[in-house]
Amino acid sequence: MASVIIIGGGIIGLSSALYLSEAGHQVTILEKGDLSDNCSFGNAGMIVPSHFIPLAAPGMVQQGIKWMFDSKSPFFVRPSLNPDLFSWGIKFLKKANAAHVEESAVPLRDISLLSKKLYEELHQRGEFDFGLVEKGILMFYKTQKAAEEEAHLAEKGKSLGLDMEVLSRDACKSLQPELELDVLGAVHYRCDAHVYPNQLIKGLVSLLEKNCVRIARNHEVSRIETSAGKIASVAAAGERFSADHYIIAGGSWSPAVARLAGLRIPLLPGKGYSFMAKEPEGRMKIPALLAEARVAITPMNGSIRYGGTMEIDRINTRVNLNRVRGIVEAIPKYFPDLHPEMPAEKDIWFGFRPSSPDGLPYIGRSKKLSNLVIATGHGMMGLSLGPATGKLVSQIVSEQQPEIPLSAFSPDRY
Incomplete structure (x- = not known):
């Protein structure tokens, strides 16, 4: 299987690592902090299919x-x-406007229901309790x-x-x-539904490390090298990392990371x-x-x-x-x-x-860099949509049919 580097260790990055590793990929997470206080820790912990209005x-x-x-x-x-x-x-x-709300309702419903189903499956597995x-x-x-x-x-x-x-x-x-x-x-x-975010993040980190996912803490990406329409390598904390695929899942820091690759993410x-x-x-x-x-x-x-x-x-x-x-x-x-x-x-x-300016996340391959997947822009629903985004990222990298249509979430829509 392929090697994958995920930039960002929040709920989106961790969820992506979970499903990518379970699909057989070799996964490394580069996280700028120490994972002790990412955006999901203080979250209200709500899983919200009800939130179909952007x-x-x-x-x-x-x-x-x-x-x-x-x-x-x-x-x-x-x-x-x-x-x-x-x-x-x-x-x-x-x-x-009303037209945008109408167009967004079904995509937001579908990704939310998928995420809730995946939370239920993760709970039924019983590998850790996240309330x-x-x-x-x-x-x-x-x-x-x-x-x-x-x-x-x-x-x-x-x-x-x-x-x-x-x-x-x-x-x-x-x-x-x-x-x-x-x-x-x-x-x-x-x-x-709702969960206890602190236990969720800690449990995911422990499970990933148990499953041989490398989590490089305090590794803020400082340089991205591109060649022939692909990312060739990234530099972080004095190390150079290369892989077959790259994921930008850096939350609010994603635009700064994307700029290193010559891309622009409105966020x-x-x-x-x-x-x-x-x-x-x-x-x-x-x-x-x-x-x-x-x-x-x-x-x-x-x-x-x-x-x-x-x-x-x-x-x-x-x-x-x-x-x-x-x-x-x-x-x-x-x-x-x-x-x-x-x-x-x-x-x-x-x-x-x-x-994001339209209230929808960015999930999908970049048109400019063929081995890059962008997964960010979830606004107040990052924790709610984490598992679904991670599953979709894994399906994109594995070249499988995504479980839901992704056109509404295209990272190239602007």
Whole structure:
């Protein structure tokens, strides 16, 4: 079988390594860090076939402009003279329409359902526990406007074959009787599930190393050599690596890696924040999304993980405490007896979601470099779509028919 180098050790890179190695390929992962804190670690852990609406959708432009003037808002684009931001913004504006939403629904549904099936298969194998729970997710709302919007989305979801149901406040209460609610109702995304990301990443790393996948930590790629329409080698940490096939799966760092190969990937980092709070009572059984506040809440390992916000900006280490405060203040508006304290800055996790301008990932071969596969741009759904992306990458490299059509995810669509 072939040798494969994967650039990036997040959930996409690890999942690709899993399926490539199981297909018989010799796999090496080059990871710029030490795998202790990639973007998946602080993730809400949600597996979301319900998310068939891309970020680029009608209404996001107007809503985004309103949020620009609120320091605690869940979405923010930092104005700058960055030409990449301008280019990304123009592409986003062109795709924020109903036609794009309609075209994206089936591809997003298909890749999400494939990923959920693969998570279930990985769980059934029993090689490591990653806390898979299939109780769905509750999308709570407080206003009539949000209720109508979510009911409309639920009907669309059901037309796509997804298991969703609109619930009254009392029906929501019966699912989690120990949790007080101040909502009009919710949509129960029964098609969804959740995992414990920390255990998932650690378990995958251990399994891969057991299966003889080399994971080269602290190996940031510094040079890519190309020849005759192919990648010939890459350099990282003073070493030179060569293989039959190469995968760019570097998350928000993918554009910088691609530039080393003379390629351009339209993608910007969307910073998200999360923090953990102890919940020994175990009152929350089902993960929640707060429709108006855009906050995600997931029970995990005796605690609750609270997360949210999407700051489109350059990669940076700033912690915007106002954004985190917005998350904290939103929670008791929906759950009056949940009052997480504002975390200390050292306890706030942040990561960068690789966001394409149309809200769809890039998965496929590069037309310019025939031995390169690109797998990035999953936005807020990286963890959710990890196994499916890894399986598709393996099928592409192995020259097998992909399980789902990939035209919507073409890395050459811009």
